[in-house]
Ligand code: KG4
């Protein structure tokens with residue numbers, strides 16, 4: 001059983017957790033949403049400065065709440081890729097310093113692998129293989145989890161992430177930031193069939209469409225045009241637009257991930273990322289999975305959005321498998337999920 005202190009600072013949450021294998025001993029998440037709200041999105045330089053400001057109190061709080069001492073901690077982990085470079089640097093520098101100071105191994109963790117591990121925390125008996133639909137503000141991917149540390153990317157967005165599309169459409173409708181939860185709430189009062197929006201298909205050079213990839217920028221542009229047209233005639237039916245947009249996103253995410261699971265003979269789908277909170281996606285995917293006899297797991301929201309517990313859980317598994325990272329490991333704004341093993345030297 002490995003006990004890990006984990007740090008997550010890849011975007012706008014400063015998070016520290018202590019995890020013992022699949023058990024969360026403490027999880028501190030300090031969100032920067034208020035700081036970035038005025039700008040309608042994350043400002044990277046402000047994010048790094050804020051991480052720097054509060055990382056030490058977060059570490060102290062995580063240790064106090066878990067009631068562990070340094071001797072009980074087997075390794076120190078931090079998200080090292082993908083993310084905002086300046087933000088990642090804060091967490092990685094803190095983790096390496098603690099690792100050196102307390103003579104513990106350091107483990108760099110891939111942020112998306114962390115999102116996948118959120119499902120192991122909520123479904124203690126979950127084992128690979130399964131399919132993970134990862135839908136956040138920065139990522140939209142369908143990942144085939146073949147085994148521990150072994151991933152195949154089956155589908156991804158070619159432009160905006162699903163959460164980013166929610167945020168952009170909310171901005172077009174002057175609803176505020178972050179847009180996902182606001183659209184979700186408003187959509188309940190609207191008609192999801194009021195407007196037909198394009199579901200975003202990716203053409204293949206040999207003809208036909210990519211079966212699992214996504215595109216959300218066309219959908220956003222269609223909403224923009226619709227608003228411009230409706231503005232000429234009078235009031236904007238905001239709730240109907242929100243409901244139609246949400247139904248289109250939920251429909252396409254459901255359709256392509258179910259297709260993917262069926263084609264690859266996978267019978268379990270897990271969800272990760274902030275958009276997993278979306279009620280339209282939850283209802284749609286749950287119903288479609290039941291129809292095809294597939295198991296679907298939505299982790300609780302606090303594990304879907306960015307947190308360090310998921311990073312700690314991934315690190316505990318790597319530690320158990322004898323994987324540790326060299327202290328020379330740097331941060332990267334992007335790394336493919338299929339390359340996670342490059343972050344470790346195996347003992
Ligand atoms: O995973 P997350 O907390 O951060 C990233 O790593 O990006 O995801 C944040 C994203 C935002 O774009 C937010 O608008 C979206 O998740 N989101 C939602 C909902 N709650 C959060 N999108 C749709 N419906 C929701 N209920």
Ligand code: ZN
Nearest residue numbers: 111115136306
């Ligand atoms: Zn994330």
